[in-house]
Amino acid sequence: MEASKKPVLYSYFRSSCSWRVRIALALKEIAYDQAPVNLVKDGGQQRSSEFQSVNPMQQVPALKIDGITLSQSLAIMEYLEETRPNPRILPQDPKKRAEVRMISDLIASGIQPLQNLAVLQQMGEKKLEWAQHCISRGFKALEQILQETAGRYCVGDEVSMADLCLAPQVYNAERYKVDLAPYPTIIRINKALLELKEFQTSHPSQQPDTPPELRA
């Protein structure tokens, strides 16, 4: 049992899934060390045998915490919520919790995996078009859902796991030059989120492994 040690986050500055967890750690004020894993250098450091023992899926993020090693960003966030509940990132009402998880899963299963590096590499020349298609399709649905659920943030006026998924996905949308004009609710919420210091300090432009030319 190594519960007394500081958690270690295996992360890549530009990975949207890593950013989700960095926001959760910031909101909950959990001190941690970062172990950068460069997804492009050396053919992808996530493929090293060393990292494969951390996460057999060869993906970031992964978190060593309380003597266990977790992967999958939503599972990590749920664990943090259950063991470090303050401030909460899931509402107390079961129906609101369900809405938060529905939005989180829509992004984590319905958008992000379709526009990640491995799929895009298969798409060749259609790469950008495909990424834009997947993100737009998801955002169209999300905009419709958020018009029902949103207050200042994705579900009501409290920052939740859904917001921790939204901002990083908007960041990806901007990278792939998706036209965001049709999604005014998404734009508005994202703007409100980026005003929070926890979203700023965890931002891809501010990480230990951010290349100097991409620092904000």
Next chain:
Amino acid sequence: MEASKKPVLYSYFRSSCSWRVRIALALKEIAYDQAPVNLVKDGGQQRSSEFQSVNPMQQVPALKIDGITLSQSLAIMEYLEETRPNPRILPQDPKKRAEVRMISDLIASGIQPLQNLAVLQQMGEKKLEWAQHCISRGFKALEQILQETAGRYCVGDEVSMADLCLAPQVYNAERYKVDLAPYPTIIRINKALLELKEFQTSHPSQQPDTPPELRA
């Protein structure tokens, strides 16, 4: 508020994500009506304006329950767990819960979305090869993780949400003729799961919309 009405599950017999929820409903002995949504007929009934108001993502499953409409299978299962906790599909120990969610997310975000219909249609001639690649890659990681976590089932000896994701993904693997020999733990657990009546009655071969020629 229509909490007193029987829940309605929008489902497609062969959708692995629908099957996950059918198992959860069966385990928790929740009576429900099925509203079949044929993903291939008429260019895909999920694209109808009627269904789009149920789930803007135009995907199954969706569940009308307690006066709300939920989509995303894991969010639905978490809601069922919080509102109908017996029998539980998440362990009590936070670390075990995290393992269950990690395995569930590995399948729901790391495998299934990459081999679903929309992506495969983009792959043209490489369709089968791509599906096999994605599933094999995920199963290789999963096998390694299960060797640490599994008892009779994915995490210890209790059926959990991870198992509700595993059996449907193995079903997909078999559809796409993935060689399962390298994954003895997955094979063993899947076999144990298919012995349970809740996995049998919810099986794709047993649904109201299963075509006669595919009935077991």
